[in-house]
Amino acid sequence: MAMKQQVGSLSAGIKLTHSGTLKSCFVSPLVFVSVSPRQLQFFKYDHFCVSCEGEKDMDGWRVIQRRRDGKVCSEPVSSLILSGFMVSVFVIYISPQVHQHMTPLCVSAAFPETHSGTYWCETGLGANSSDIIINITTGSVILESPAVPVTEGDSATLICRSKSPGMTEFYKNDVLINNGIEGSMTLLDVSVSDQGRYRCKVRRSGESPESWLTVRALSPPHQEQSAPLLSVFTLVRLLIVGAPYLLSTIILGLIYQDRRSERRALQASWARGARRKVTMQIIT
Incomplete structure (x- = not known):
């Protein structure tokens, strides 16, 4: 209880x-x-x-x-x-x-x-x-490395822990990359090429198991990705909102053009009728 x-x-x-x-x-x-x-x-x-x-x-x-x-x-x-x-x-x-x-x-x-x-x-x-x-x-040696993916551009620290300190060697994919007495090394400005298998060795003490270092690539800035989408959305919105006004303007323009044509035809007919009257008066 x-x-x-x-x-x-x-x-x-x-x-x-x-x-x-x-x-x-x-x-x-x-x-x-x-x-x-x-x-x-x-x-x-x-x-x-x-x-x-x-x-x-x-x-x-x-x-x-x-x-x-x-x-x-x-x-x-x-x-x-x-x-x-x-x-x-x-x-x-x-x-x-x-x-x-x-x-x-x-x-x-x-x-x-x-x-x-x-x-x-x-x-x-x-x-x-x-x-x-x-x-x-x-054993008596372990390698402390990041347990989560490291983002490109960040730093990653590797620490070789030993029960009996000594000269330390660091390996990546079985290739020696660093040695010294400090027992640690830092990878600056990490890139995808730093991804791989890491282990360390301490003289007269042994070596650690291998650990995998994962590097996460940088994604493009969010604003650069969203800008084209925003432009397309804005264009569609403007088309939807402006379509009725555009359509009504076109219809009014066609009506105006038609009436203008009728007016010109009527004026031309009046002019022809007036010329006939003047001609008839001169003849008589």
């Missing part, structure tokens, strides 16, 4: 880990999977949380994990052995606040094989976010 009073409305379930779950086809650009701390590699027993974030209503979104062995779990908060089967315990917290119905997936990475893998956000309506790969290592 005390636990219910502390966390509010809480429901828990136990679900056998299974394989064969497929990701949805539609990828939503407005929702992404977030990690706290914002890194993709952790030492064994480190604590981290994974959650779904976005700009719209987050109702129905949940965290999904595909483990290294291919098994897929839905919001695994912790793992345990029950009657010889690996099961995942998932907890859903119903918050009194609007649009916030699930707690982040938080784990203490005691089982690298269980907690390492691919994470993404998904709904039951066929939408999902892009995914990230989290590595839990039993």
